[in-house]
Amino acid sequence: MYGDLRMKKQIKQKQIFNHYSAWKYIVLVVTVLVMLLSAIPTWYGEDAAVQISAKNSPAPSALAIQRQLEASGITVKRIDQQADKTVIVLENDNQQTQAKTVLSNVVKDKSTLTLALEPAAPLWLQNMGFEPIKLGLDLRGGVQFLLDVDIDQVYKAQGASLADELRQLFRKDGIRGARVEQSDADHLIVKVNNSAANSAVRKFVKTQYPQWQATNGDGNSVLLAMKDAEKTELRNLTVQQNLQTMRSRIEELGITEALVQRQGENRIRIELPGVQDPAAAKNVIGATASLAFYAVKEQGTGSTMELKDKQGQPVRVGRNPILGGDHIVDARASFGEMGMAEVNITLDSSGGKIMSDFSRDNVGKPMATSYSEYGRDSEGKTTQTNEIISVATIQSQLGMRFRITGTGSMDEAQQLALLLRAGSLTAPVTIVEERTIGPTLGAENIENGFAALGLGLGVTLLFMAVWYRRLGWVANVALIANMIMLFGLLALIPGAVLTLPGIAGLVLTVGMAVDTNVLIFERIKDKLKEGRSMAQAIDRGFSSAIGTIFDANFTTMITAVVLYAIGNGPIQGFALTLGLGLLTSMFTGIFASRAIINLVWGRDSRRNIRV
Amino acid sequence: MIINMKNATKWRYFTSAVSITLMLVSILLVATKGLNWGLDFTGGVVSEVQLSSKITSSEIEPLLKAGLHQDVAVIASGEPGRWVLRYAIPEAGQELPSITDMLAPISTDITVLNTSIVGPQVGQELADQGGLALLVCMLCILGYLSYRFEWRLASGSLFALLHDVVFVLGFFALTQMEFNLTVLAAVLAILGYSLNDSIIIADRIRELLIAKPKWSIQKINNEAIAATFSRTMVTSGTTLMTVGALWLLGGGPLEGFAIAMFIGIITGTWSSISVGTTLPELFGLKPEHYLPKVVSEEP
Numbered sequence: 018m019y020g021d022l023r024m025k026k027q028i029k030q031k032q033i034f035n036h037y038s039a040w041k042y043i044v045l046v047v048t049v050l051v052m053l054l055s056a057i058p059t060w061y062g063e064d065a066a067v068q069i070s071a072k073n074s075p076a077p078s079a080l081a082i083q084r085q086l087e088a089s090g091i092t093v094k095r096i097d098q099q100a101d102k103t104v105i106v107l108e109n110d111n112q113q114t115q116a117k118t119v120l121s122n123v124v125k126d127k128s129t130l131t132l133a134l135e136p137a138a139p140l141w142l143q144n145m146g147f148e149p150i151k152l153g154l155d156l157r158g159g160v161q162f163l164l165d166v167d168i169d170q171v172y173k174a175q176g177a178s179l180a181d182e183l184r185q186l187f188r189k190d191g192i193r194g195a196r197v198e199q200s201d202a203d204h205l206i207v208k209v210n211n212s213a214a215n216s217a218v219r220k221f222v223k224t225q226y227p228q229w230q231a232t233n234g235d236g237n238s239v240l241l242a243m244k245d246a247e248k249t250e251l252r253n254l255t256v257q258q259n260l261q262t263m264r265s266r267i268e269e270l271g272i273t274e275a276l277v278q279r280q281g282e283n284r285i286r287i288e289l290p291g292v293q294d295p296a297a298a299k300n301v302i303g304a305t306a307s308l309a310f311y312a313v314k315e316q317g318t319g320s321t322m323e324l325k326d327k328q329g330q331p332v333r334v335g336r337n338p339i340l341g342g343d344h345i346v347d348a349r350a351s352f353g354e355m356g357m358a359e360v361n362i363t364l365d366s367s368g369g370k371i372m373s374d375f376s377r378d379n380v381g382k383p384m385a386t387s388y389s390e391y392g393r394d395s396e397g398k399t400t401q402t403n404e405i406i407s408v409a410t411i412q413s414q415l416g417m418r419f420r421i422t423g424t425g426s427m428d429e430a431q432q433l434a435l436l437l438r439a440g441s442l443t444a445p446v447t448i449v450e451e452r453t454i455g456p457t458l459g460a461e462n463i464e465n466g467f468a469a470l471g472l473g474l475g476v477t478l479l480f481m482a483v484w485y486r487r488l489g490w491v492a493n494v495a496l497i498a499n500m501i502m503l504f505g506l507l508a509l510i511p512g513a514v515l516t517l518p519g520i521a522g523l524v525l526t527v528g529m530a531v532d533t534n535v536l537i538f539e540r541i542k543d544k545l546k547e548g549r550s551m552a553q554a555i556d557r558g559f560s561s562a563i564g565t566i567f568d569a570n571f572t573t574m575i576t577a578v579v580l581y582a583i584g585n586g587p588i589q590g591f592a593l594t595l596g597l598g599l600l601t602s603m604f605t606g607i608f609a610s611r612a613i614i615n616l617v618w619g620r621d622s623r624r625n626i627r628v
Numbered sequence: 629m630i631i632n633m634k635n636a637t638k639w640r641y642f643t644s645a646v647s648i649t650l651m652l653v654s655i656l657l658v659a660t661k662g663l664n665w666g667l668d669f670t671g672g673v674v675s676e677v678q679l680s681s682k683i684t685s686s687e688i689e690p691l692l693k694a695g696l697h698q699d700v701a702v703i704a705s706g707e708p709g710r711w712v713l714r715y716a717i718p719e720a721g722q723e724l725p726s727i728t729d730m731l732a733p734i735s736t737d738i739t740v741l742n743t744s745i746v747g748p749q750v751g752q753e754l755a756d757q758g759g760l761a762l763l764v765c766m767l768c769i770l771g772y773l774s775y776r777f778e779w780r781l782a783s784g785s786l787f788a789l790l791h792d793v794v795f796v797l798g799f800f801a802l803t804q805m806e807f808n809l810t811v812l813a814a815v816l817a818i819l820g821y822s823l824n825d826s827i828i829i830a831d832r833i834r835e836l837l838i839a840k841p842k843w844s845i846q847k848i849n850n851e852a853i854a855a856t857f858s859r860t861m862v863t864s865g866t867t868l869m870t871v872g873a874l875w876l877l878g879g880g881p882l883e884g885f886a887i888a889m890f891i892g893i894i895t896g897t898w899s900s901i902s903v904g905t906t907l908p909e910l911f912g913l914k915p916e917h918y919l920p921k922v923v924s925e926e927p
Contacts, residue, residue, distance in 0.1 A: 473870030
């Protein structure tokens, strides 16, 4: 019995040595296969397409579209028609703009036409959810803007509104000789003569304007400063507001893949792939929005006009607005006393007076809010769009601060607040950075980048095969698997964008990825020199190299992470491919090559062999 | 002249001296000539245009000068007929005249390939961000090294790192090649790469210090370098080959990156062997520093 037991133990030990269980191979093969499937659509790339969205009128039939395009000498690859949109994929990328022009004669509403890119991969791959890698602007061409939102103007408006209120307080309470000065965008100095007035000011601010911090200054003066929390809140609201405005404006440009993103505290980054003329885009971005309150009127009751609401229903309102949006200081959505969503609006003092006078005489009557936008069309003419965004009934006399209830859900209230702020938190937006990359240059960048990648990969594969011979082939298989995984991951990770520096990162990864294998092979060589058998040398070689591999990759990982965290667009692309490349090279270099080596040399007990 | 185990120490001292001299020269170059900061950091306008290959820069320059009322740098790009134009953003309120209009007298067939306009404020921010990235990287690496290695051993790797970065900066100062964001990314990648080399040798030194406590530190260093030498050469070789491919085929936008990486890898390999191992010796690294410490049982 005792002898049997020992024998079993020995067998068990032998099995552990240089053996990967079947599930590890399954994991390996499945991972590489999935990554391969994910990487393939990138190989096919994307086709230029024109998209017709069926907004109000149905799109023309696919056959009619095809006939029209063929007549103009445009070859159509395929047309996908669905209930809500029609996508026309073109054979030739250069005919995209031409196709749009032709189609604009076919469809009723030109604004339903948008330029798009459709994956060119076979449908079965697309149906599995695999998409090509998203390319950065430097590779596909387009325009990029960086906008600076001047928040100081918003602080200034808030300060001015508080100053107005304080002056009213002085008049009402008969405080004489008091002065309010705006020393800075977010600082006020209130100069008063006596301590009674001082405490009155402080009390007023504490109860009515808790977002301001009051401290004592020289003599009896009071220093008011906006609290940091309020500043952050205002900044977020303003930037969010501007983001929303920009998104809806760019939608009108007809670019499906435009990117509008907040960058840092008060910057907005806009990427418009495919756009070659920054002037047109600038006109749209630079448009100004305004807001107005109107009395809702019956037809034939004096001078009226008709404005459309969001659903396209006409609303009849007085010709002159009660109040312009420039009087709105703030608008925020919140939950009211009954737990219903509402929008709280703050007006400046003159606006408050007008509103109070108007609402006193019109309790129980409806009031409409309109949103209008001034922009420039492609010919540089000023255009105006006007839309009713809400109609509410006046419940009681309104003052400087009032609320709109019955706005529906919290989401809808937030939407309304956002639109109301458009007329108020109008922080001036300036373009601080603008980059245009021509489509030829983008294509050239891709070509150069991948040519360099191809050459680098080829030379490395050749070198490894010559230098390490049989083991070199293992490294080569690992390197190719590494590339497959890297491309697969780039396509899979949401938000991952391949840029030109990103391609440089890929090329660098090819050179550095073999390091993992080289470290292991050199250790194996050392162990063989010490007179161990091949199988033993493999086991020892791998285990002694892993610590070093980890150390060496970790430092490069630090730089990749820091670059990703601090860098901007293209540099982040570099950090991404570098960092991902390190991870995949560890996976393939350690795990995949061990799996292959175990299969081939795992049981090789020969000594004194050369590798 | 043959390097063997007997004279290897001398060789290491000699190469270290060369390293330090080159480093001093580099610092001097950066201090006197300064770097040719790219658009990313200075702000301004850069346009790349394609003209007929017969047109020379002396024809382009006066037209642009007259149109923009300022000096315009006209730099030949990779291909014939391709020019990079660089100038400052006109004062506020002034419209930017279009390049096609300005160059109309000499050619009507002009393609503007790309244009970048970077505000001075953004340039300053990018420069600050770049500096911050460099600093944070250094601090993280310092933290990792001090955790992983004894300080004497870490000092060598760290010095080698500084050496490489200073040398690359010195090269850019000497040649006055444009130092832009991509080159900065390369410098950061060099940080990682250089350390990679140093760490692999340091790992060996540590192993030998523990395994052969009787050996002199010089012998241990020489042995560690010899044991890792073929790995160092193979990895540096493959990385140099791929970066070389990038230099050769990557085109204009990646040229600065490829050159910076190429130099960085060469100096990275050089410094990890020379100063990287010599400095710990000078600081008096001994096997005792890696002997397991006897933990006292008393609290």
